[in-house]
Amino acid sequence: DTGVSQDPRHKITKRGQNVTFRCDPISEHNRLYWYRQTLGQGPEFLTYFQNEAQLEKSRLLSDRFSAERPKGSFSTLEIQRTEQGDSAMYLCASSHNLGTNYGYTFGSGTRLTVV
């Protein structure tokens, strides 16, 4: 297991298009998180899953965003009708249940550019 894997690494899309990102967590981790990071800011929480259940979703996440983790393994984050303000680095992380004792393991992120 080589850590948290995210695909694609970069995505350029036209405004109004839909995009989907994939995250493969560390296999024994049952928690999976999505964060967004813009330039000069720290990562901002979007949502997290414990196994296949989505336990929390940020109020900042508009209805255009949806995340799934159908079998409690990989996860997808979809953004519909992208806007220029969606341009950011989207980070996925995973952890054991006792995540805060060990810290999350982050992937390298997917950089989205909306033109």
Add this chain to the structure above:
Amino acid sequence: DQQVKQNSPSLSVQEGRISILNCDYTNSMFDYFLWYKKYPAEGPTFLISISSIKDKNEDGRFTVFLNKSAKHLSLHIVPSQPGDSAVYFCAASASGERGKLIFGQGTTLQVKP
């Protein structure tokens, strides 16, 4: 509302000297704090953490200090090495919300040879 603040965007130190990175928080419900390091084109990497029941935690060259009354924590790196040059984020979580970390804006550390 920035609940976790890193007021110094950047810090430059000489190799071998101490680096001190600071972080302030406003939410008194936070009881667990972490530091992450981030290199360009990579995701953040967990560095060290501290629970609010402690005021110090040490791991090799890295020590985190927590002052609950001041709602302040700091990361000390001694001695600093050029490979420590990165962006450092502090993060906090609250009991009952362990699934969510609140991050500061980050401090870019440059260690000069």
